[in-house]
Amino acid sequence: MTDTSPDTILEMRQIAKAFAGVQALKGVSFSCRAGQVHALVGENGAGKSTLMKILAGAYQPDSGEIIYKGRRYTSLSTREALDNGIRIIYQELNLLPYMTVAENIFLGREPRTGLGLIDTKKLYADAEAILQRLEMPLDVRQPVGELTVARQQMVEIAKALSQRADVIVMDEPSAILAGHELETLFSVVESLVRQGVAVIYISHRLDEVFRIANEVTVLKDGQVVGTHPIEALTRAQLIQMMVGRSLDEAFPHGQPRRGAPVLTVEGVTTAAVRDIHLTLHAGEIVGLAGLVGSGRTELARALFGADRLQSGTVWLNGEVVTLSSPAQAVDAGIALVPEDRKTQGLFMELPIRNNITLTVLDKLTRYGVIRRRAEAERVDQARRELAIAMASASAEVQYLSGGNQQKVVLSKWLARAPKVIILDEPTRGIDVGAKFEIYQLMRQLTEQGVAILMISSELTEILGMSDRILVMRDGRIVGELAREEATEERVMQLATTGSLLPATTELPGYTGSDA
Amino acid sequence: MDTARPAQTPFDRSIVHSSRQFMLRYGVYVSLATLLVLALIFTPDLYKAQNLTLILRQAAQLGLVAIGQTLVLLVAGLDLSVGGVIVLTNVVIAEVSNGDNARLPLALAVALGLGALVGLANGLLVTRRNVPPFVATLGVLVFITGAQVAYTRGIPSGFVPNALNVVNQSVGPLPVSFLIWAGFTALFSFLLYLMPYGRRIYAVGSNREAARLSGLRVNRVLLSVYVLCSLMAVAAGIVLSGYVGYIDRYLGRGFDLDSIAAAVVGGTAFTGGRGGLFGTVAGVLIIQILSSMSLLLGLNVQVQFILKGLVIVAAVALYTMAARRA
Numbered sequence: 001m002t003d004t005s006p007d008t009i010l011e012m013r014q015i016a017k018a019f020a021g022v023q024a025l026k027g028v029s030f031s032c033r034a035g036q037v038h039a040l041v042g043e044n045g046a047g048k049s050t051l052m053k054i055l056a057g058a059y060q061p062d063s064g065e066i067i068y069k070g071r072r073y074t075s076l077s078t079r080e081a082l083d084n085g086i087r088i089i090y091q092e093l094n095l096l097p098y099m100t101v102a103e104n105i106f107l108g109r110e111p112r113t114g115l116g117l118i119d120t121k122k123l124y125a126d127a128e129a130i131l132q133r134l135e136m137p138l139d140v141r142q143p144v145g146e147l148t149v150a151r152q153q154m155v156e157i158a159k160a161l162s163q164r165a166d167v168i169v170m171d172e173p174s175a176i177l178a179g180h181e182l183e184t185l186f187s188v189v190e191s192l193v194r195q196g197v198a199v200i201y202i203s204h205r206l207d208e209v210f211r212i213a214n215e216v217t218v219l220k221d222g223q224v225v226g227t228h229p230i231e232a233l234t235r236a237q238l239i240q241m242m243v244g245r246s247l248d249e250a251f252p253h254g255q256p257r258r259g260a261p262v263l264t265v266e267g268v269t270t271a272a273v274r275d276i277h278l279t280l281h282a283g284e285i286v287g288l289a290g291l292v293g294s295g296r297t298e299l300a301r302a303l304f305g306a307d308r309l310q311s312g313t314v315w316l317n318g319e320v321v322t323l324s325s326p327a328q329a330v331d332a333g334i335a336l337v338p339e340d341r342k343t344q345g346l347f348m349e350l351p352i353r354n355n356i357t358l359t360v361l362d363k364l365t366r367y368g369v370i371r372r373r374a375e376a377e378r379v380d381q382a383r384r385e386l387a388i389a390m391a392s393a394s395a396e397v398q399y400l401s402g403g404n405q406q407k408v409v410l411s412k413w414l415a416r417a418p419k420v421i422i423l424d425e426p427t428r429g430i431d432v433g434a435k436f437e438i439y440q441l442m443r444q445l446t447e448q449g450v451a452i453l454m455i456s457s458e459l460t461e462i463l464g465m466s467d468r469i470l471v472m473r474d475g476r477i478v479g480e481l482a483r484e485e486a487t488e489e490r491v492m493q494l495a496t497t498g499s500l501l502p503a504t505t506e507l508p509g510y511t512g513s514d515a
Numbered sequence: 516m517d518t519a520r521p522a523q524t525p526f527d528r529s530i531v532h533s534s535r536q537f538m539l540r541y542g543v544y545v546s547l548a549t550l551l552v553l554a555l556i557f558t559p560d561l562y563k564a565q566n567l568t569l570i571l572r573q574a575a576q577l578g579l580v581a582i583g584q585t586l587v588l589l590v591a592g593l594d595l596s597v598g599g600v601i602v603l604t605n606v607v608i609a610e611v612s613n614g615d616n617a618r619l620p621l622a623l624a625v626a627l628g629l630g631a632l633v634g635l636a637n638g639l640l641v642t643r644r645n646v647p648p649f650v651a652t653l654g655v656l657v658f659i660t661g662a663q664v665a666y667t668r669g670i671p672s673g674f675v676p677n678a679l680n681v682v683n684q685s686v687g688p689l690p691v692s693f694l695i696w697a698g699f700t701a702l703f704s705f706l707l708y709l710m711p712y713g714r715r716i717y718a719v720g721s722n723r724e725a726a727r728l729s730g731l732r733v734n735r736v737l738l739s740v741y742v743l744c745s746l747m748a749v750a751a752g753i754v755l756s757g758y759v760g761y762i763d764r765y766l767g768r769g770f771d772l773d774s775i776a777a778a779v780v781g782g783t784a785f786t787g788g789r790g791g792l793f794g795t796v797a798g799v800l801i802i803q804i805l806s807s808m809s810l811l812l813g814l815n816v817q818v819q820f821i822l823k824g825l826v827i828v829a830a831v832a833l834y835t836m837a838a839r840r841a
Contacts, residue, residue, distance in 0.1 A: 306728065330730030344728050347721035349788055358718055358729055361711035369709045412729065 007033045009198050010055075010167055015064035017050055024050045026222040027064065032167070032215075037189060037199045039213035039230075041206070042242060046219040048202050052169050055200075056088045057081040069166070085166035089173060093152050095159075097145030102127030104144050105159045130162050135191040150184045157188060168192060169200040174208055186212055206235055218242055239489065251464035252440045257283040258467065261315075262451040263334075263420050265303065268312030272298035273475045276312065280420060280451040285442060287466030288455045289491050295475035296455045297339055300422045303453075304336040305329040317419065330359065335413035337406075339424040339455075345409040348398040352390055355397045355408050356382050360415040382411035387437060403434025410441065421445065424455045439465060459488045473498045538837040543781050543797045543830070550804055558811040566807065568690055572683075572758065574803040575696035577773055578796065579751035582703050583744030584774040585795045590720040590740050591787025592648040596637060596656040597748040597774055600630055601767030603659055604752025606671045609762035614674030622676075626749050633659060634745030638738035656771075663764075671762050679757030692754045699750065704792050716740060721788030776823070777802050780830040801826065 011031040017024050025047045032038040040048050053059045055066070057078035066073045068084060076086075095104050102124045103110075111122040127140040136154045138147075144155055153173065160168070173185055189199055189212055203209055209216055210230060218225040218241040225241045259282030268276040273295040280286055290296045301307040303314070305323035314321050321332045329336075338344035347355055356379050357364060364374045379393045386407040390400060397408055406426070413421060423442070427435040442452055442465065456462050462469055469481045471494035479494040493500055554561045561567070580597050587594045604626045611622035633655060640651035663671075682692040707713035718726045719736045727733045748770075755766055781798030783790025805826060809819040 304728070325732070326728055327730045327732050336728060338725075338728055343722070344724050347718050347725060347788065350717055350721050354714055354717065358714060358726075358731070361714055365711060368711075370711060370714070 007035065009034045009069060011067040012051070012055065013065050013067065015051065015054060015061045015066075017054065017059060017061050024222050025054075025061070028219065028222065028224050030217055030224065030227070032198045032200055034166070034198050035193055035196045036214040037193060037201050037212050039209040039216040040200055040202045040219065041209060041216060041238070042219035042225075047222040048219055049171065050222075051219070052088060052171065052200070052202070055081065055086060055167075055169065085164050086169075087160040087165045087167070088169040088171065089157055089160050091172050093149075093156050095144045095152055095155060098143055100141050100143055101131075101138050101147075101155050101158075102140040104155055105130065105140075105162050107159070109162075126162075127158075130158055133195075134158055134161060134188065136188065153185065154188060161192075165197060167198045167200065169202070171202045173201070174203060174205055182208070206238060209238070210235070239492070251461075252436070252443050257446065257449075259283045259449055262317060263303070264315040266313045266315075268299075268302055268314065269310045270298060270302045270307050271310070272307070273302060273472075276302075276477055278470060278477065280453055282419075282449040282451055283446045284467045285446055285452045285454055285465055287462040287469040288453055288472065289459070289462045289469055290472035290495050292457070294472040294495065296472050297424055298475070299472065300336060300424050300453070300455055303329070303420075303422060304334055306336075330416070330418075333416075333419040334422065335416065335418035335420070336422045337409050337413065337424060337426055339428070341402075341405055341409050345412075346397050346405055349396050351394045352388075352397050352400065352408060353379050353393040356393075356411050357415070359412050363415075378415060382408075382414070385414065386411050386441065401430075401434075403430040403437075406430055406434065406438065410438070414445075418450065420451045420453070422453045422455070425457065426454060427456075427458070427461065459491060462486075462491065463488065471495050539782065539834060542833060542837075543794050543801070546780075546830075547797045547801050547804075550801060550808075554804065554808055558808045560811050561804070561807060564688070566811075568685070568688075570800075570803050570807050571693040572690045574799050575690070575692040576751050576755050576758065577770065577777060577803065578696040578799045579699060579754060580748050580770050580774040581777040581795045581799050582699055582792060583747030585778040585781075585783050585790065585792055586703070586707075586716065586740045587648070587744045588720075588775070588778050588783045588785065589716050589787060589790060590737055591723070591785075592641060592737070592740070593652060593775065593785075594637060594741065594744045594748075595649065595652040595771045596633060596659065597744065597751075598767035598769065598771040599656040599659045599663075600633055600745050600748035601752040601755060601770055602764055603629060603633070603663055604749045605675075605756045605762060605766045606663055606667060606673075606764065608679070608753070608756050609671060609673030609675055610667070612673070612676045614676050616676045616678040619676045619678050623753065626752065627746060630745045630749035631742055634742035635738070637745065638741035641741065642734040642737050667764075671764050673762055675756050675760050675762060677760075679753065680760065682754050682757035692758065695750070695754060699747070700792060700796060707792060712736075712739075717788050719787075773802060776827045779834075780827060782834060784834070 008031050011029075013029050014027045015025050015029070016027050028047065028051055030040075030051065040051070042048055050059065054061050055076070057076040057080060060075040066076060068076075068086075073080070096107070099107070105127050106123055111119040111126060113119045124140050131138050131140065134154075134157070136158060138151060138154060138158075144152055147155070170189075174182055186208075189201070192199055201209070201213060213230050215227060216230055216233065216238065217227040218238070220242065261279050262282050263278075263280040265276055265278045276299060278286075288296050288299070298307060302309060303323065305325045305328050309323065314323055316332050316334070321328070323329050323332070323334075326336070342348065347358075353375065357375050360378065361370060364370055364378060376393070382388065383390065383393075388400075388404050388407045388411065390404065397405060400408065426438055426442075430438075442454070446452060454462075454465060456465075463486055466486070467483055469483075469486050469491060470477050471479045471481070471491055473495055476498075478498040479500065481490060481494070490500060561570075580601070584594055584597060607626045607629060608619075608622045611625050612618040636655050637648075637652050640646040640655070641648050644651075646654075682690075682695070684691050686694060707716065715726070715731055715736050718729070718731060719733050723733055726736075748767075751770065752767070759766065777798035778790065778795045779785065779798070780801055781790065781794030781796070783794060802823065805822055806819055809822060814822075
């Protein structure tokens with residue numbers, strides 16, 4: 001697959017990389033040619049970013065080699081990558097809004113006059129030249145903050161390309177753009193290609209891939225599924241390559257024990273979700289799927305009282321509940337394990353103990369004083385229940401691994417014996433072992449009659465754990481799939497089009513991931 | 516991709532970083548001990564009973580304010596209005612009682628009531644209107660100073676009742692004002708370290724969003740902390756009024772920044788969630804002893820300020836360095 005045609009500028013051979021025992025890349029070979037767009041697609045965690053970070057010199061590969069412009073490297077340093085014209089354009093924009101386009105492009109490298117002052121004339125002339133070369137219709141004197149996001153992204157690209165570039169990696173450049181702004185991006189890519197630059201284009205959106213790529217490589221679980229010229233593939237084939245069932249991930253089995261309805265939501269509308277109807281039963285796990293921005297997290301926040309309800313009614317165990325603050329939701333028996341444990345779930349500089357017992361302090365007091373022994377017992381119980389690996393409960397929680405941190409967040413809620421637990425991306429960024437333990441815990445909880453609503457961007461997780469799957473799109477629930485009828489293709493169809501179409505119909509695009 | 520992040524070892528790394536942890540936790544006590552030894556060499560007069568009593572009296576005034584300031588800093592806030600509350604207390608005592616001991620309880624009640632209002636104003640601005648604490652409390656400071664000048668027409672009148680002179684007496688070797696400080700320190704330590712309320716303060720300061728999503732009533736915690744801080748400033752104002760025995764509209768000057776300095780020197784972080792009252796007690800003593808030593812050495816006021824500034828900056832620099840690497 002890695003044919004070495006004369007215009008191949010970059011070839012990565014058998015690249016392998018492991019992090020703390022997790023094999024992120026298992027011998028990936030990848031090559032790209034000057035003047036072509038090579039799309040790199042795959043699910044989250046497939047290894048796309050790791051591969052590109054190795055190219056940029058941010059990571060050193062464990063094995064494999066990189067052949068770039070005819071030279072062999074066992075690894076690149078960031079310096080080598082930059083000096084040799086390898087540029088990466090990340091999703092996030094790093095621009096100073098009050099400075100002009102030209103000032104941003106040359107930030108830190110401004111041309112100087114003989115006196116050491118900034119040579120403003122040359123600054124603007126040089127910026128003008130760069131923008132002309134890239135065929136970008138920007139005013140060099142305009143403050144960046146006044147530009148649209150698409151044009152800001154142009155500035156970011158111009159900044160990266162103000163020095164010579166031979167290979168450009170664009171990491172999900174379209175993720176921040178609205179539909180009509182895409183054309184702007186495409187025209188920039190096309191002008192780069194005309195100038196003989198090799199573009200590596202990472203995207204989840206298949207219509208873009210078919211629109212601008214010459215070749216596409218699909219990565220899955222750290223391996224190359226295949227590299228093909230784009231004309232040789234249909235959308236259906238490409239999707240098949242991307243989602244082909246993973247054999248590595250295992251899910252604990254459990255019989256669904258669906259009991260009485262616990263949480264019933266009718267017509268809930270907030271700023272971000274519209275007219276939500278759903279029912280959670282005791283003992284079931286309901287998966288909530290959808291693209292980023294489809295309103296999954298916002299729905300979770302609404303049910304937890306964190307976002308204001310504009311209308312709608314929520315029943316908990318047959319009684320109407322008011323959810324105008326998380327405190328009320330917690331009192332009612334709802335728990336939320338938020339999306340980002342570092343910023344929303346944990347108190348990083350506080351002891352593990354304080355993190356675990358914060359939600360149950362009032363149950364651990366006598367005459368208003370926290371009983372040390374009762375608290376120690378509670379911490380010990382949590383440690384045993386969840387197998388939290390810690391040397392001392394007094395250690396700051398920030399020193400725990402991601403998996404153990406997530407267990408601490410979970411243990412915070414378990415002591416309150418909630419009736420409903422909302423898990424937002426419960427296994428994001430944690431290793432396989434801890435993942436499985438969390439899945440097992442979820443099963444145990446359902447056996448105790450807890451209702452679980454699980455938001456996840458990992459389709460395998462949604463399919464592997466859910467008894468039922470709800471799919472969201474544009475702030476609405478657009479479909480429900482029973483465990484038996486759910487497939488990755490069906491979930492994706494619902495998430496992207498809002499309805500189930502016959503298999504032959506074209507899909508407008510695919511995104512199965514977070515931002 | 517997040518899955519590719521190298522996992523940290525599950526062990527308690529604070530053991531490895533024990534020296535830095537020690538610095539963070541006990542550095543202020545080491546500094547205080549060092550200062551006391553230095554005093555033994557350079558200013559032995561400091562250890563005269565008379566000087567020690569004086570240090571404890573003055574430390575008590577700053578210490579009372581610093582208790583409240585520490586609470587506010589722990590929730591990642593800041594209270595610049597404490598100096599204004601001290602002056603307000605002094606003026607209210609003199610104006611309302613006009614030196615009449617019988618009217619002192621009424622005067623104190625008015626002072627405490629106004630103090631609570633100031634705290635409420637600070638707290639509401641911070642919680643309801645999301646005004647940054649620096650701006651909110653600065654605004655309130657300017658407001659109460661202006662209101663008080665308007666009310667007194669710039670010339671506060673009245674006398675401090677001589678009953679307040681009690682704070683200048685001693686029980687055995689210990690000044691009454693010092694005992695008041697010790698009592699409040701014990702009370703607030705109890706609140707902070709043994710009761711759920713204290714845990715909530717640390718949680719809110721450490722991560723406000725996580726505290727909210729853990730079901731804590733965050734605004735209630737913030738509001739109560741600002742009110743407590745203002746009430747402690749009233750307490751300091753009462754002790755200070757008794758100490759000087761007259762009305763003085765510049766009385767509270769410097770207490771805002773000094774109380775922040777004492778807490779920060781004592782290891783309480785501006786970012787919230789880190790620090791505590793015992794460190795602040797040590798911080799108060801360091802600041803007070805430093806200024807007494809400068810006096811005994813015959814240094815100018817300017818030099819005293821320079822010294823104080825150096826100590827504060829050095830302390831914060833050390834803590835940030837230790838915290839970053841910890």
